[in-house]
Amino acid sequence: MSNSDISVALLVGGSSPERNVSKASGKSVLAALSFLGYKVKVIDPAYGLNQPKDVEKFFVEKDFTELSNRNYVEVINSTMFDDVDVAFIALHGKWGEDGTLQSLLELRGIKYTGSKVLASATAMDKCMTKVMFQHYDVASPxxxxxxxxxxxxxxxxxxxxxxxxxxxxxxxxxxxxxxxxxxxxxxxxxxxxxxxxxxxxxxxxxxxYIPGREMTVAVLDKHALPPLEIKPKGGFYDYESKYTSGMSEYIVPAQIPPKVAEHLQHQALLAYNSVGCESYGRIDFRLTTEYKSYCLEVNTLPGMTSTSLVPKMAKAAGISFEELIDRIIKNSL
Ligand SMILES: Nc1ncnc2c1ncn2[C@@H]1O[C@H](COP(=O)(O)OP(=O)(O)O)[C@@H](O)[C@H]1O
Ligand SMILES: [Mg+2]
CATH class of the missing domain: 3.30.1490.20 (ATP-grasp fold, A domain)
Structure with missing residues (x-):
């Protein structure tokens, strides 16, 4: 089957506080999917049956309307999904990353990218994740x-x-x-x-609180990619440092001894598997000056703009953004 025979529903926006981050991810993913020749339909589940008419405008405009997660049920159950082969989920946070949307897609029998229902729900629940970490010996604060x-x-x-x-x-x-x-x-x-x-x-x-450096590791198709170090200019990796360009410096591969990089990759895979992730994910860490790692969390739908962290780590492993998106689609089909 060639890409032009595959119909992808790109799910973007949503009603979580990370809506704007999702729109940024969606815009990059749409460009890659189009480049790869897939048939793409952009769908914002928060809009319900009245989907935005002008896709380009949708990605740039700030919306002021009340968006509801109740619309998700209607959207997934509508004819919009009749001919969809796979849904690419570019949503972040509640109702998109937490297993709820995944369960609607399961009920409708539609394949989707990223982790399944239970892993998505577990990773979104930081306390539940810590319980799994403890059980599987993932070091964490x-x-x-x-x-x-x-x-x-x-x-x-x-x-x-x-x-x-x-x-x-x-x-x-x-x-x-x-x-x-x-x-x-x-x-x-x-x-x-x-x-x-x-x-x-x-x-x-x-x-x-774990003093030290900020590290993150992407996992793709059961392999850990080279670790990336984040150096927030303000000293703390908050919302602004995450999403304002120039507010953080990213070093990939991270400048750490090979043994430490291997250890981080091993811990990342352990954390990924402890939660039961599939397809891809990103695991956040703190690393002390003595090179002791502490896992903070598992992100099942990490940011996916072409300059987000997972694409940066993919690039360091010789995988272009388009190839990354292609592999995510293929491993979900
Ligand atoms: N225990 C901790 N010690 C030091 N810094 C932390 C700790 N927990 C979180 N942080 C800081 O806050 C950021 C966000 O925390 P994280 O647990 O990854 O949640 P999220 O990214 O989902 O908001 C981290 O990247 C790190 O900079
Ligand atoms: Mg984090």
Missing amino acids: RWFVINRNEEDVELIKSKIKKFFGYPCVFKPNDSGSTIGLTICRGDVEVGHAIKTAFKYSNKILVEE
């Missing part, structure tokens, strides 16, 4: 969890002191892009850190 309505601030402060002390990190359990995350340096900041994280999730993960 010490942690505890706070549930909404159980936020006894004094008890939380005493737990921090008992388990690891300051600084520590508060993150919403199921968000991404460093949204809602606070690095907490002492007791006085705890109240605010809790409030911030609860804006995005009903559960908070509190972790020991």
Whole structure:
């Protein structure tokens, strides 16, 4: 079967806080899919049956309409998907990366890129991921969890002191892009850190802070690609450093001894498999000055603009952006 016989639904946008990141990924993926000769249909599941008419305009305009995840059901169940061979999921965050959309596609019998339902749901849930890490011996920072309505601030402060002390990190359990995350340096900041994280999730993960370097490893078709180091100019890899050009420096392959690179790749594969990922993914790490690695999380649908991290690591392995997209489609078919 040649690419021109394959009909791809490019799912982009969505209703999560990472909607704009998804549109950036989608724009690059669309260019690659067109270059590769696939038949492509751009679909924003948040729009429901009234899909944007002008695709070019859609990718650049800021939308002000209320977008609903309820529209997803209607879209996936509509005639839009009647002749689709595979859905390329360029969505990020809730409702796109967390297994919910994947389950709709499963019910409809449509093949899709990336991990399946359970792995997507597990990876989106940072606490669940930590449980899998512990079971499979993936080294990761010490942690505890706070549930909404159980936020006894004094008890939380005493737990921090008992388990690891300051600084520590508060993150919403199921968000991404460093949204809602606070690095907490002492007791006085705890109240605010809790409030911030609860804006995005009903559960908070509190972790020991790991000083050191920021590393990430992509996995494609069961192989770990060369590790990449991120050097945020502001010192912290927040939303702005992630998505503003020039705000971070990326070094790939990372300047680390070959044994350390191998160790990171091994840990990345272990983390990827512990969650049950398929197709591709990206695993985030902290690396201390003594070269001890701490896995932070597994991203099942990492950013996919042509300058995103996975494409950068692919390039270091001799895989062009178009080839990467092609391999993702082929391994999902
Ligand atoms: N335990 C930690 N120690 C040091 N820095 C951390 C820790 N957890 C998160 N960070 C910082 O916050 C960033 C985002 O955290 P991460 O767990 O990858 O969540 P997400 O990318 O989904 O928002 C990391 O890339 C890192 O810079
Ligand atoms: Mg991350």
